[in-house]
Structures are given as structure tokens and as C-alpha cells.
Amino acid sequence: MFATLVDRYHASLVRVAMHHVPSRAVAEEVAQETWLAVIEGIDRFEGRSSFKTWLFRILLNRARTRGVRERRTTPLSSLSTEPEDDRGPVVPPERFRGSDALWAGHWAAPPRRWEGESEARLLAKETWAHIDEALALLPAAQRDVLVLRDVCGLSGPEACEALGVSEANQRVLLHRARSRVRASLEHYLDDDTDSAGGVA
Amino acid sequence: MIPDHLSCRMLVEEVTEWMEGSLPADRRAELELHLVTCVGCTAYVEQLRQTSRAMAEAAQPDDEVPSAEVRSALLDLFRRRRPPDAVS
Numbered sequence: 001m002f003a004t005l006v007d008r009y010h011a012s013l014v015r016v017a018m019h020h021v022p023s024r025a026v027a028e029e030v031a032q033e034t035w036l037a038v039i040e041g042i043d044r045f046e047g048r049s050s051f052k053t054w055l056f057r058i059l060l061n062r063a064r065t066r067g068v069r070e071r072r073t074t075p076l077s078s079l080s081t082e083p084e085d086d087r088g089p090v091v092p093p094e095r096f097r098g099s100d101a102l103w104a105g106h107w108a109a110p111p112r113r114w115e116g117e118s119e120a121r122l123l124a125k126e127t128w129a130h131i132d133e134a135l136a137l138l139p140a141a142q143r144d145v146l147v148l149r150d151v152c153g154l155s156g157p158e159a160c161e162a163l164g165v166s167e168a169n170q171r172v173l174l175h176r177a178r179s180r181v182r183a184s185l186e187h188y189l190d191d192d193t194d195s196a197g198g199v200a
Numbered sequence: 201m202i203p204d205h206l207s208c209r210m211l212v213e214e215v216t217e218w219m220e221g222s223l224p225a226d227r228r229a230e231l232e233l234h235l236v237t238c239v240g241c242t243a244y245v246e247q248l249r250q251t252s253r254a255m256a257e258a259a260q261p262d263d264e265v266p267s268a269e270v271r272s273a274l275l276d277l278f279r280r281r282r283p284p285d286a287v288s
Binding site: 002003006007010011028031032035036039040089090091093096104105106107110111112113114119122123127128131132135146149150151153156167171174175178179181182185186 | 207208209210212213215216217220222238239240241243244246247248250251252254255256257258266270271274275277278281
């Protein structure tokens with residue numbers, strides 16, 4: 001039972017922790033500490049939340065605490081700058097027709113379908129590093145929601161409970177985060193297609 | 201015909217509410233009607249879904265996590281802390 005849990009969740013724990021601490025080695029330590037806390041606390045786990053929620057809540061608490069502590073001893077240059085001012089549209093307005101144009105507000109530069117070569121590239125291992133970079137550039141609250149939802153596969157209610165945010169807030173954070181990563185991937189895949197000879 | 205009151209520009213801001221099932225019924229119907237007729241928004245929604253899938257895919261545990269040492273150390277700890285009949 002415990003072995004199954006470790007196999008199933010350890011990689012996800014390390015991945016979530018990575019976004020809070022400066023290195024993989026520290027993330028691995030945080031994940032291991034989380035398992036120790038699970039072992040110690042399993043008798044107190046009352047099943048009011050799902051095990052997954054409980055597990056990730058422990059991990060996030062530890063990863064944040066550890067992240068703060070590590071930063072005190074880490075050069076400032078390694079701190080990510082967090083774009084907290086984040087109220088603008090998720091797609092740049094210039095991609096839509098202007099308000100005085102026919103079909104105002106409809107696509108002027110619609111997205112391309114990701115199929116064929118684009119889709120293959122999307123799922124290629126090289127793209128993983130790009131996804132990680134895009135995640136790293138998100139404000140922390142957005143990143144936590146997106147990682148729990150899309151990377152770790154938690155449901156909306158589970159993510160709310162693990163993070164202690166309301167459902168409405170969770171949806172706003174998810175929306176902004178996922179939209180940004182999409183935009184980043186679009187940029188990456190389209191650039192790539194263009195440089196490969198303009199295959200549309 | 202695409203309804204004038206839900207533009208593509210608005211759809212991209214409401215689409216997560218729709219995907220999460222939290223859009224009011226009338227707005228949901230409007231959005232779904234828009235998608236039937238709008239190639240650009242259909243591609244956009246599909247890209248969002250593909251983005252989600254790509255993130256899940258990128259998270260598949262690789263063979264180095266957890267390492268064999270970590271795994272067996274954790275299992276040892278668990279066995280020592282729990283009565284034997286609780287371990288499987």
C-alpha cells in the first residue's frame with residue numbers, strides 16, 4: 001500500500017517542490033520529508049479530505065517553508081521575478097479585429113491547429129524543458145494551481161483544498177496560468193515550424 | 201451565424217469557466233454555439249486541451265524518481281513505524 005503511494009506520487013511531489021526550491025536535490029529532500037510526515041501523521045489523517053489533497057498540502061507547506069529558508073542563502077540573481085500585475089487579457093488584443101471593423105472582436109490572427117508535426121513536437125521530450133520554463137515564469141499562486149491540476153491531475157475541489165483557495169479564485173488562477181502556458185507553447189511551436197521552412 | 205454578443209475575444213476569457221463546468225447555462229449554450237461555427241476558437245480550445253495534456257505527459261515519472269535507495273529507505277521507515285499487519 002505505502003509502496004504503491006510512493007511509486008505513484010513521489011515524482012509529482014518532487015516536481016511540485018521544484019517550483020519552490022532552488023534545486024532538484026532540495027526538492028527531493030522536501031519530497032522525502034513529506035513522506036516522513038505522512039508516516040508520522042497517518043493515524044491523524046481522518047479521511048475528511050482525499051489522501052492526495054492531504055499529501056500535497058503537506059508538501060506545499062514544506063516546500064514553501066524550505067523555499068523561503070533557501071532564498072536567504074541564495075544569491076538574488078536566482079530569484080525569479082514574479083509578474084504580480086496580471087489583469088490584462090490572456091490573448092493580445094491585436095490578434096482580434098478592432099471595434100470599428102466588421103466582425104469586431106473576432107479573430108484577426110486565429111491560432112493554428114496543432115496537428116501533424118506541431119503535435120508531434122508538442123509531445124516531444126524537448127518540449128518538456130520549455131513547459132518547465134513557462135511554468136517557472138508564472139506568478140506562484142497561478143503556478144501552484146496549474147501544477148496541481150494539469151501536472152499532478154488533481155480535481156478542482158482537490159486543488160482548492162490543498163491550496164486553501166476558493167473555487168472561484170482557483171478557476172481564475174487556472175485560467176490565467178493555462179492560457180499563458182498555451183501562449184508560450186504557441187510561440188514555441190510556431191517559431192519552430194517557421195524556422196523549419198514555413199510549413200503551415 | 202456567430203452571435204454578435206459573444207466575440208472570440210470574449211470567448212478566450214470565458215473558456216476556462218466553460219471547461220470547468222461553471223458557466224451559467226445560457227452562456228454555456230451561447231459559447232457552444234459559437235464553437236460550432238468558429239474555426240479559430242475551436243482551434244484555441246483544442247490548443248488549451250493539448251496544453252493540459254502536454255503538461256501531464258511531461259510529468260510522467262521517469263525511472264530515476266524515486267531512486268531505489270530512497271524508495272527502500274522510505275519503505276523501511278514505514279515498516280518500522282507501523283505494526284507489521286498494516287504493511288502490504
